[in-house]
Amino acid sequence: MSTDPGSQTHIDWEDIILRLIAFTRSWVRGKPWFRGEKTTTFLMGKEVEDYVFAAIGRFLDQPEKFDPAKGELLEYLEYNLVRSFIANDLRKKENNQTDDIFADDEDDDNESSSSYSERVLPYTEALFPDDIDYNAIKEYIEKEVQGDTDAENIFLGIYTYGMKRREVIEEFTMTAVAFDNAMRRLNTVINRTANHFNKNNQTV
Amino acid sequence: MSKKTNQSKSDFVNLFISTAENDSSSKEAAKAFLESEGVNTEKLVSEGLKKIKKMQMLADAKRTENEMQAAESVKSAAIEWVDNLLGDMNFSLPELVQKEELSMSFRNVENLSQDDIRNILIRHFTLKFMNQQNNSEK
Numbered sequence: 019m020s021t022d023p024g025s026q027t028h029i030d031w032e033d034i035i036l037r038l039i040a041f042t043r044s045w046v047r048g049k050p051w052f053r054g055e056k057t058t059t060f061l062m063g064k065e066v067e068d069y070v071f072a073a074i075g076r077f078l079d080q081p082e083k084f085d086p087a088k089g090e091l092l093e094y095l096e097y098n099l100v101r102s103f104i105a106n107d108l109r110k111k112e113n114n115q116t117d118d119i120f121a122d123d124e125d126d127d128n129e130s131s132s133s134y135s136e137r138v139l140p141y142t143e144a145l146f147p148d149d150i151d152y153n154a155i156k157e158y159i160e161k162e163v164q165g166d167t168d169a170e171n172i173f174l175g176i177y178t179y180g181m182k183r184r185e186v187i188e189e190f191t192m193t194a195v196a197f198d199n200a201m202r203r204l205n206t207v208i209n210r211t212a213n214h215f216n217k218n219n220q221t222v
Numbered sequence: 223m224s225k226k227t228n229q230s231k232s233d234f235v236n237l238f239i240s241t242a243e244n245d246s247s248s249k250e251a252a253k254a255f256l257e258s259e260g261v262n263t264e265k266l267v268s269e270g271l272k273k274i275k276k277m278q279m280l281a282d283a284k285r286t287e288n289e290m291q292a293a294e295s296v297k298s299a300a301i302e303w304v305d306n307l308l309g310d311m312n313f314s315l316p317e318l319v320q321k322e323e324l325s326m327s328f329r330n331v332e333n334l335s336q337d338d339i340r341n342i343l344i345r346h347f348t349l350k351f352m353n354q355q356n357n358s359e360k
Contacts, residue, residue, distance in 0.1 A: 031270070031271055031274055032249070032267050032270075032271065033249045035266065035267055035270040035271070035274075036246075036249050036252040036253055036256065036263060036266070036267065037246040037247075037248070037249060037252040038246070039252070039256065039261075039266065040245050040246035040251070040252035040253075040255045040256050041242050041243065041245065041246035041252075042242075043245075043255075043256070043259060044241060044242035044245040044246065044255065045239070045242040067266075067270075071270070071273050071274075071277070074273075074274060074277065075277045075281075078274070078277050078278050078281040079281050079284070092246075138239060139232065139235060139236065139239065142235050142238065142239055143231065143232060143235045146231060146234070146235055146238075148231065150231075152230035152231045152233070152234050153230050155230075155234060156230060156233070156234070173237070176236060176237050176240045177233050177234070177236065177237050178233070180233070180236055182240075182243070183240070183243065183244055183247055198244070198251065201241075201244050205241055208237070208238075208241065
């Protein structure tokens with residue numbers, strides 16, 4: 019595989035830059051939802067973009083660590099970014115929520131056989147405290163999206179059946195545009211829900 | 223925490239990840255999301271490509287340097303090997319030529335000085351050790 023930025027036939031760097039930064043910004047924005055804190059100290063004074071290009075740099079240094087059998091390059095980079103943020107979080111004194119179960123998994127890259135996208139879940143889970151009534155959150159969201167069929171279906175598909183975007187679109191025969199619009203409405207509901215359940219009732 | 227609560231948490235976190243995945247589901251979706259956040263995507267891409275090109279050049283230079291260092295260490299090992307070989311009282315060049323299949327390199331052996339023989343052997347064993355190293359890494 020060529021890693022030459024000029025070699026767009028192999029790696030579409032424009033695609034990677036845009037999608038990776040969008041993913042990371044979105045992921046980071048939602049992170050403090052249930053932390054009861056306003057800080058984004060896990061960024062350690064840097065911008066999201068700094069982490070994105072650091073992750074790309076690590077890949078360019080050691081491209082052999084990326085295993086295409088475990089997912090696309092974008093997923094590999096997303097997974098590495100999420101790991102960096104969790105590692106930063108573990109080092110912060112004010113952190114009292116993140117589980118420390120990933121503190122010693124430097125070799126996770128080599129040992130785990132699961133796909134990169136599957137591995138994002140447990141890392142992200144570590145951000146969310148256990149002492150929240152997630153069933154109450156579910157019920158709250160269900161109530162809030164009632165009557166909005168597309169948003170209800172998306173919530174059902176993703177939350178209950180763990181479907182991905184494409185699967186929801188196929189299963190509920192909706193267009194991509196309808197999905198995106200409904201997902202935006204669902205996100206508004208989720209944000210509202212986060213504020214409702216947040217310990218400090220703050221806006222994020 | 224009960225298993226049921228654990229599952230509810232995972233389901234919720236999945237929903238949270240889906241939001242990020244949806245915001246980055248395609249180049250167009252990512253662009254729309256970033257622009258809604260006030261990001262200048264054209265500038266982001268052009269500066270990003272420059273950064274990547276620079277990082278790629280640095281990574282290539284580092285790789286070349288590592289390869290050269292590795293080659294130097296293999297050459298040192300080959301020199302030591304050849305010097306030990308030549309210093310051995312029982313050393314026989316014809317036997318070595320046959321064993322290592324070096325007849326082409328030593329076809330004019332009568333015209334070669336001791337230094338020439340040493341240099342040919344060092345070159346031969348450097349290549350041999352490098353091949354062995356490459357094969358063991360595969």
